[in-house]
Amino acid sequence: MTRQHEVDTAQIRARYPDVFDRPASARLAMPAMIVAALAVFVYGLVDLDFSPSRFINGLSQLGWISMMMIPPDPGSSLPIYLKALGETLSIALLGTTLAAVFALPVSLFAARNIVPSKILRFPVRRFLDSIRGVDTLIWALVWINVVGLGPFAGVLAIAVSDFGAFGKLFSEAIEGADQKQVEGIRASGGSPLHEIRFGLLPQVLPVIAGQVLYFIESNTRSATIIGIVGAGGIGLQLAEQIRVLEWQKVSFLILMILVAVAAIDFISSKLRFAIIGPRAVA
Amino acid sequence: MTIAVSILPEQQLAALNAAYGQAVARRRWRLLFGAAVFAAALLLAAVGAEVNLRTLFTYFGNFVSYFDRIFTLDTGQRAWTDIGEWFWGWRKWLKMLGETLLISYVGTLTGAVFAFALNFFAAENTSPAPWLRFVVRRLLEFARTVPGIVFALIFVIAFGLGPMAGVLAIAIHSTGALGKLFSEIVENADMKPAEGIRSTGASWLSCMRFAIVPQVTAGYASYALLRFEINVREASVMGFVGAGGIGQELVVAIRKFYYSDVSAILLTIIVTVFIIDIATGWLRGRLFGKGART
Numbered sequence: 001m002t003r004q005h006e007v008d009t010a011q012i013r014a015r016y017p018d019v020f021d022r023p024a025s026a027r028l029a030m031p032a033m034i035v036a037a038l039a040v041f042v043y044g045l046v047d048l049d050f051s052p053s054r055f056i057n058g059l060s061q062l063g064w065i066s067m068m069m070i071p072p073d074p075g076s077s078l079p080i081y082l083k084a085l086g087e088t089l090s091i092a093l094l095g096t097t098l099a100a101v102f103a104l105p106v107s108l109f110a111a112r113n114i115v116p117s118k119i120l121r122f123p124v125r126r127f128l129d130s131i132r133g134v135d136t137l138i139w140a141l142v143w144i145n146v147v148g149l150g151p152f153a154g155v156l157a158i159a160v161s162d163f164g165a166f167g168k169l170f171s172e173a174i175e176g177a178d179q180k181q182v183e184g185i186r187a188s189g190g191s192p193l194h195e196i197r198f199g200l201l202p203q204v205l206p207v208i209a210g211q212v213l214y215f216i217e218s219n220t221r222s223a224t225i226i227g228i229v230g231a232g233g234i235g236l237q238l239a240e241q242i243r244v245l246e247w248q249k250v251s252f253l254i255l256m257i258l259v260a261v262a263a264i265d266f267i268s269s270k271l272r273f274a275i276i277g278p279r280a281v282a
Numbered sequence: 283m284t285i286a287v288s289i290l291p292e293q294q295l296a297a298l299n300a301a302y303g304q305a306v307a308r309r310r311w312r313l314l315f316g317a318a319v320f321a322a323a324l325l326l327a328a329v330g331a332e333v334n335l336r337t338l339f340t341y342f343g344n345f346v347s348y349f350d351r352i353f354t355l356d357t358g359q360r361a362w363t364d365i366g367e368w369f370w371g372w373r374k375w376l377k378m379l380g381e382t383l384l385i386s387y388v389g390t391l392t393g394a395v396f397a398f399a400l401n402f403f404a405a406e407n408t409s410p411a412p413w414l415r416f417v418v419r420r421l422l423e424f425a426r427t428v429p430g431i432v433f434a435l436i437f438v439i440a441f442g443l444g445p446m447a448g449v450l451a452i453a454i455h456s457t458g459a460l461g462k463l464f465s466e467i468v469e470n471a472d473m474k475p476a477e478g479i480r481s482t483g484a485s486w487l488s489c490m491r492f493a494i495v496p497q498v499t500a501g502y503a504s505y506a507l508l509r510f511e512i513n514v515r516e517a518s519v520m521g522f523v524g525a526g527g528i529g530q531e532l533v534v535a536i537r538k539f540y541y542s543d544v545s546a547i548l549l550t551i552i553v554t555v556f557i558i559d560i561a562t563g564w565l566r567g568r569l570f571g572k573g574a575r576t
Contacts, residue, residue, distance in 0.1 A: 037391070044388040048381070048445040048526070058441035065440060090330035097324060133552040137431070137519040141536045146344045151331040156338075225429045229522060229533075232331065239523075242435045250436075258427055 069251035081237060081253060085260055087151050088233035091226070092219040092264075095158025100212045103163050107170030108196070113179060124167075131164030136222050140231040151232025158219055158226070169211050170204075177203040210272050217261075217268045224257050352545040361542050369546050375531060379554055381445055382527035385520065386513035389449045393456025394506040397422075400457070401464035402490050408468055408476075410486055418461075426458030430516050434525040445526025452513050452520070460509055467501040468494060503569065507562045514558050518551050 013020045074081055108114050110124045140157035147153050182199035190198065227235025234257060241249040290298070353361045361368040369375075400418050402408045409415035430451045437447035475493035484492070521529025528551060535543040 041388060041391055044384040044449075047384055048388065048449060050446055050449075054441065054446065058437070058446070061440040062437075065436065086330050087332075090327035093323060093327045094331055094333065129556070130552055133515075133555040134548060135515050135519045137522060138532065138536075138548070141522075141533065142348065143345075145536065145539075146348055147337055147341050152333055152337065155331050155333060221427070221429055225431050228431060228435065238432065239435060242439065245439070254428060254432070258424070261427055 065247055068247035071248065072252035072255050073248040074252045075246075075249060077237075077249065081234065081256060084227075084234040084237050085256055088223045088227070088235070089220065089260065089264070091151055091154040091158060091223040091231075091233050092216055094155045095223070096162055096212060096216045096219050098155065098159035099162035099166050099215075100208070102159070103166035103170055104208070106163075107167045107174060110167055110171035111174040113175055113177070113182075114196070114200075125171075128164045128167040131160065132168065134161065136161040136226060137229055140226040140229050144230055149230045149232075154223060154226045154231035154233055157231060158222060161222075162215055162219065165215070166211070170208055173204050173207040173211070174200060176207075206275055209275050213268045213272050213275070217264050220261055220264045224261075352541045352548075355542050361545060368542055371531075371543070371546075372550075375528065375547060375550055378521075378528040378531055379550060382517045382520075382529075383514065383554070383558075385445050385448045385527050386452060386510060386517040389452030389517070390456050390506060390510045390513050392449070392453035393509070394460055394502070396453070396457040397460035397464050398502065401461050401468060402494070404461060405465040405468035407471075407473055408490065408494060422458045422461040422465075424458070425454050426462060428455075430455035431519065431523060434520055435523050438524050443524045445520075448517060448520035448525030448527060451525060452516060455516070456509050456513060460505060463505045464498070464502055467498045467505075471497045500569070504566055507566055511558055511562050514555060518555075 106124065106128070110121055110128060112121070115121050136157055139160045140154060143153040143156045143160075147156065177200055181203065182195045185195045185199040223233050223235075224238070225235045227233040227237070228239040230236065234253060238250065238253045238257075241253060289295075355361055355364060355367055357364075357367070400422065403410070403414050403418040404422060406415070409418075433454050434447055434451035437450050441447045441450065471494055475497070476489045479489050479493045517527050517529075518532075519529045521527045521531070522533045524530070528547065532544070532547045532551070534540075535547060
């Protein structure tokens with residue numbers, strides 16, 4: 001019994017050399033990758049000035065800061081903070097809406113099934129890609145140079161950076177639409193505009209609405225931070241209080257942000273559920 | 283050939299028409315109501331955000347001319363006529379760019395390791411105790427919801443100016459984001475292997491190691507690569523608050539109106555982000571096949 005088993009293994013070994021005697025390169029690939037990844041990691045730690053003493057010092061500082069944060073207390077500035085929070089929500093809502101309004105027509109030009117010519121589509125797509133490659137904070141800095149400090153710069157920054165993201169997402173939604181309905185409109189004598197209005201938009205709009213809602217949600221987060229560079233909203237207050245080391249106010253502001261984001265999450269997931277049904281909520 | 287179109291009697295038709303009209307009208311009203319609420323919210327928001335269309339129209343020329351100015355050298359020529367002058371600081375910028383990439387790499391890896399350690403406690407099907415799951419989940423949520431740059435602001439004060447604060451901020455934010463994604467993968471894993479291993483009398487740790495981990499590593503690596511991509515963008519602005527990387531150079535250039543520098547640095551950032559996007563996309567395709575989650 002035992003012998004037969006051994007014979008079997010030998011036979012199998014002979015029959016499938018690839019499985020049992022993998023070449024050294026294949027066997028070493030994984031460990032080599034891990035070693036390389038670790039080497040870069042260690043190099044990074046050294047290059048970025050990580051030292052144990054600095055780390056421990058920082059941690060004790062951080063512990064001290066956390067102690068100072070308790071209990072969260074707005075002092076007498078609660079009305080100002082509430083106003084700033086309202087400003088942040090306004091920035092998110094307006095910026096996202098503005099971006100969606102401008103991105104919809106442009107996304108038609110980036111969709112394969114609407115503009116079949118690659119030469120026309122390519123520059124539109126690269127243009128959208130470049131806009132997306134620049135972070136919202138950078139756009140905020142640029143707009144501050146143009147319209148001055150304040151929440152309006154924040155609105156425009158979010159609008160521009162989302163314009164790039166929406167253009168791409170919308171065009172993907174349009175490409176994913178069923179062509180049969182468009183063909184049906186064409187067969188009954190509809191013009192290209194009719195095709196878009198009656199064949200495409202009814203399919204695409206719910207998807208787009210879901211995406212816009214999702215972005216309002218994620219922009220609430222973005223809008224909290226653009227204030228750090230001076231573009232209005234609660235981030236401005238937060239950055240200021242951190243700079244003057246008012247830790248109780250800082251922790252209160254962070255709590256406010258967390259609660260606001262959770263509330264918006266809740267509302268928008270309910271709305272998305274109502275608009276597009278359960279299938280696309282996740 | 284005659285086509286038989288059955289025409290309903292007048293009475294029935296009228297009733298159906300009325301019902302249809304009512305249904306459509308109700309939907310229209312709801313849509314109209316939704317639109318009205320939305321418009322009201324927008325109006326309110328416009329007041330809240332101090333939107334001033336006149337400012338926009340007066341200054342929109344500035345926005346356009348800003349791009350004109352950042353592509354103009356001090357000599358008054360177009361930037362691309364003299365590449366050497368335009369990218370005069372390329373040595374320094376490339377070094378800062380390398381620092382940015384290192385920040386995001388070290389931050390992502392640290393975050394991924396912590397997320398890996400925590401996610402089994404956060405997943406519904408593998409968590410040893412409900413209270414532990416609750417605690418870990420809230421912890422991850424906190425790390426994910428507070429923006430990375432806020433952590434960076436605080437860490438700059440605790441750990442001092444420099445890339446270390448940026449790395450830690452990115453690591454914490456990545457822990458939160460990846461921990462959630464990882465635990466979702468674990469929740470979708472097949473539990474039969476775990477049952478098999480448990481039935482041999484193995485501990486919880488061996489169950490995770492031999493039953494769950496082999497199923498989920500590919501998904502983990504894919505998400506970690508995606509996170510790296512996102513973190514490169516994030517790290518490019520960490521310098522705004524003094525947490526290292528190319529953002530420092532950029533914010534100085536923008537604030538001090540070194541116009542052609544702004545465009546040069548922006549271009550290097552955009553190109554780097556493109557390259558990283560393409561490279562990680564290619565790597566994910568190589569490692570996990572074309573059908574891998576994107």
